[in-house]
Amino acid sequence: MNPDVCVVGAGIAGLVIAAETAAAGLRTVVFEHAAVSGGMLAARELEGMAVDAGAEAFATRTDAVPELVRRWDLPLEIVTPAPTGAWLVFGHGRHRRRAPLPAGSILGIPADPFAADVAPFGDPHAESEAPLPTDEPSLRDLVADRLGARIADVLVDTVTRGVYSRPAREVRLSQVQPQLWREAQARGSLTAAVAHLSTGQRLGSAVAGIRGGMWRLPIELEKAAGARGASFAHHTEVLSVTPKAEGVRVDVPKGSVTARAVVLATPGSASARLLGTSAPISAPVELAIARVRSPALDRHPVGTGALVATDAGLRAKALTHATAKWAWLAQAMSRSGGDHIVRLSARHPGPGLDDPRVVASEITAITGAEVDASEIVALHSQHWDAAASTGPGLQTPAGVHLAGAQVAGTGLASVIPHARALAAELIQTLALAPPPKENR
The missing domain is CATH 3.50.50.60 (FAD/NAD(P)-binding domain)
Incomplete structure (x- = not known):
């Protein structure tokens, strides 16, 4: 039939x-x-440990995943990441800098552009925010016209490329964060909307995961x-x-x-x-998932991970320190040697992140922790065509x-x-x- x-x-x-x-x-x-x-x-095995080879978290801007679990009574536990937050790496060579993403920000857009934790990324160009335009521009122009080009190009563009694989010039806020755009229209202010939606939000709470892996x-x-x-x-x-x-x-x-x-x-x-x-x-996705046996990573030098600005000149656009991000994974790894799981997302498709020497070099450059190729004990390179x-x-x-x-x-x-x-x-x-x- x-x-x-x-x-x-x-x-x-x-x-x-x-x-x-x-x-x-x-x-x-x-x-x-x-x-x-x-x-x-999907899952891949690294030295006996099943790890996510695709998405390892989901955005909590909608209740889609929790509702799906409830609707079908799926035997899954939703977990939150460590509250240490992520960092941003920008600048090249000896000018390279690392700084935590500003608290109270969404998509890198700060609620208070004059806050101390925004200062490393550039000063806003005006004391007061310009009115919202009638016709929505690109996300980059929307932010640049109100908070300055440096915040738009270093903070917001880096987050957009890392999360959505798209430069901020190619997306609109209504596409990637419709709730924030609606709130900004209602309040007449981008920063006021960010402040409202991020109030009471702890670091890392923009995403969640599933115990055992997505x-x-x-x-x-x-x-x-x-x-x-x-x-x-x-x-x-x-x-x-x-x-x-x-x-x-x-x-x-x-x-x-x-x-x-x-x-x-x-x-x-x-x-x-x-x-x-x-x-x-x-925009295809290239990932390297590494099992790393390095004491230099024990201190979690960039929290749960880092997004990498284009001016840093690195192959990776993002690093996720998965064992720093997920307590369940750290516990599982502690039972099998105490290694770290680190994920790198490539900026462009092509060879490179399948080589332990390149992966070790990228981890070192992003985190500032010296990692040697010999400490990469297992490595999986993953290509996905299924990006939006x-x-x-x-x-x-x-x-x-x-x-x-x-x-x-x-x-x-x-x-x-x-x-x-x-x-x-x-x-x-x-x-x-x-x-x-x-x-x-």
């Missing part, structure tokens, strides 16, 4: 849609090219979807998606199904291939829908609400429309 809903891709968006539609009584099938579900929420989330969500009737076909590449009078035909190597609705919950490049159009511009696209969206034919970062934007805080909204739309639409008669 043909399904009501065919989901292509078992990343978190595809899994959310599968769970929702199956629970609503719709026949749901999921095709996934990989051996396991999860997409960028990779556990898709495993448990797939179980929940399967228990409600969704079926999964792994190791299955979708060859084509073709609208027909009776539905949308999905061809796979061993046959085809015709679904009433198809959801492409895939990277933009894969969706473009299936739709027969050019792929949108994307930066170009115009894809056009879809009737019956075909898009989900995931390609349309929702970066991060679970955006992807999950979009997937739930799309699932609700599909459930309502398919419940109202009678299924077409199948060809005999």
Whole structure:
């Protein structure tokens, strides 16, 4: 029997849609090219320790992940990071500096641009903030016009590149922090909005994680979807998606199904291939995850990690000291030698962070702690194509829908609400429309 809903891709968006539609009584099938579900929420083993090879935290600007855990009663514990916060590295060579990100800031935008912890990044150019513009400019221009170019280019641009893989000149505040933009419009002031939203917020509270690793989330969500009737076909590449009078035909190597609705919950490049159009511009992700046996890192020299400004001239745009960030991981590592887990995110795709000598050099430059290549006891290099696209969206034919970062934007805080909204739309639409008669 043909399904009501065919989901292509078992990343978190595809899994959310599968769970929702199956629970609503719709026949749901999921095709996934990989051996396991999860997409960028994946685990890799470093000397016997399973660690996140994709996202290791989620933004708490929405309650998407906690609500997902509650909704499906997933056996997962949400945890908060250490309250030490992160640092920012800027300047080149002997002029390189390290400073904690300002307290009471969002996206690097300070609530008080004249605070002492903002001073290392540059002084604001005016005592009072200019009024908000009617037409929203880029995030970089929005901040520069009110707080000065130095704060925009050193603080905000570095955070935006590190978190969203996009320069501040290419995004708007309403895209990456819609709640902050709405609050700024209501108050007529960017800094007043930051002050309001960050009041009572402890360092590190903008993100949270899952005990044992974020990779556990898709495993448990797939179980929940399967228990409600969704079926999964792994190791299955979708060859084509073709609208027909009776539905949308999905061809796979061993046959085809015709679904009433198809959801492409895939990277933009894969969706473009299936739709027969050019792929949108994307920003791929390159990671190096290292197990480091170095006493120099015991003091957590840059707290839970650091974002790296472009003027620092380094390959990495960000470093996460995972064992400093997550108490559960530090406890697990203490039982197996007391090593550190350090993650580096590359600024540009290409070779380099797969070499222990390069990784040790980058860690040293970012943290100021001397780490030797011989202290890199295990190293995994990870490439992901599935970053959010930066170009115009894809056009879809009737019956075909898009989900995931390609349309929702970066991060679970955006992807999950979009997937739930799309699932609700599909459930309502398919419940109202009678299924077409199948060809005999």
